[in-house]
Amino acid sequence: KTHTVEFAMGGWGTNEHLGTPWNPWDLAVPRTPGGSSSGTGVAAASGMAPWGIGTDTGGSVRLPASWCNLSGLKTTIGRVSTYGILPLAPSLDTPGPMARSVEDAALLYGAMPGADPRDPRTLSAPPQPDVMPSLRRGVKGLRLARMPAGERDGCTPEVLAAYDAAVDALGRLGAEIVDLALPCRFADATRAVGRIIASEAYQLVGKLVDDPNLPIDPAVRPRIQPGARITAPDYLAALAERDAMKRTFLAAFEEVDALLTPTTQTPPIPIDTIDQSTTPAFFTRFVNLLELCALSVPDGFTATGLPLSLHIICRPYDETTALRIGWAYQQATDWHERHPSGL
Structure with a gap:
């Protein structure tokens, strides 16, 4: 077991009481390792373990993967059983692998899916195709969408330069790079997720975060407590908004095989x-x-040697395509082969 943010409620990877894992890409300045699965990211990046598993409710596998120079897969709800995992927001939680390469992540992921009566959502998931043979199919013929220009705001120049270079590299490998009009803004989705997480998390651990005598992380407490103010009608409205956004987005997504963004x-x-x-x-x-x-x-990497990351987004239950694109990209680049110095 490794460190995580308290209740897995936070993307920065910090832990006030048990300590924050040190991002191995800067041994002089403590930097965010990403969260909430911070310990897994640091352990794999620094060579303590070949790979690891985290849970992802809003980015908790992909954020530490991004900032620790790993490959991290967020699986579709129902693809992998959540039985035995301490929940944060059950309608969003899903486990996934982190490793130093897509191939290693795919090996671990291949052992994870399957029907589990203790998590009924896995019983309705479509069969998982054989993962490893599909990796080597390349990207020729795939249609990959750039993120809309308006979503580039807020990214640092180095993040955008790395992202643009990665998109160009996939184009040279044979993918068709296209533009895609998205029916919703990422910021709108971020707010909607926040309401659902707060509501579900408060129902699970509200009594703990409301107890002033318990040493709850001061960064985590105010993230969960707003859930007390979300009424049942508010929560149902958030779920209805989620369903509507999902329908319109999937309709637009029919035109492409994946959407590409930076991870952070x-x-x-x-x-x-x-x-x-x-x-x-x-x-x-x-x-x-x-x-x-x-x-x-x-x-x-940035000019000072800090890792950057590409985010490959695919349709529900299409993990094999995401891994296929990532594997092809890693055959043409060596970013994933670089490891922290001094360890």
């Missing part, structure tokens, strides 16, 4: 500069809201 808007920032009232999950939360799957893969 910034490289890993110093821990002492984090604004805990914000979330780094701008590009990741909507994947959970719409019940899609997505893969985070390394796509470069």
Whole structure:
């Protein structure tokens, strides 16, 4: 077992009481490792383990993968059983692998899916195709969409430069790069996910976060407590909004095989500069809201050697296509082969 954010409620990866895992890509300045599965990301990146498993409610596999230079897969709800996992928001939680390469992540993922009567959602999931043979099919003939220009705001120049170079590389490998008009903004999805997470999390751990005598992480408590103010009609309205957004998005998504974005808007920032009232999950939360799957893969470094990441988003239950695209990209690049120095 590894460190995580308390209740898995946070994308920065910090833990006030048990300590924040040190991002191995900067041994001089403590930087965010990404969360909530921070310990898994740091352990795999620093060579303590070949791979690991995290849970992803709004980006908790992909964010540490991004900031620790790993490949991390967010699976579709129902693809992998959540039995035995401490829930945060059951309608959004899903487990997934992190590893130093897409191939390693695919090996681990291939052992994870399957029907489990203890998680009824797995019983209705379509069969998982054989993962490893599909990796090597390449990307020729696939239609990959760029993110809309309006969603580039907020990204650092180095994030955008790495992203644009990654998209161009996939085009050179034979994919058709297209533009896609999205029916909703990422920011709208981020807010909608926040309401659902707060509501469901409060129902599970509200009594704990409301107890002033318990040493709850001061960054986590205010993320969960707003759930007390979300009424049943408010929650049902949020679920209805989710269903409507999912229908319109999937209709638009029929034109492409994947949508490409950066995983994060910034490289890993110093821990002492984090604004805990914000979330780094701008590009990741909507994947959970719409019940899609997505893969985070390394796509470069900043001038100071901090990792950057590409986010490959696919339709529900199409993890094999996300892995196929990521594997093809890693055959043409070596970002994932670089490891932290001094370890």
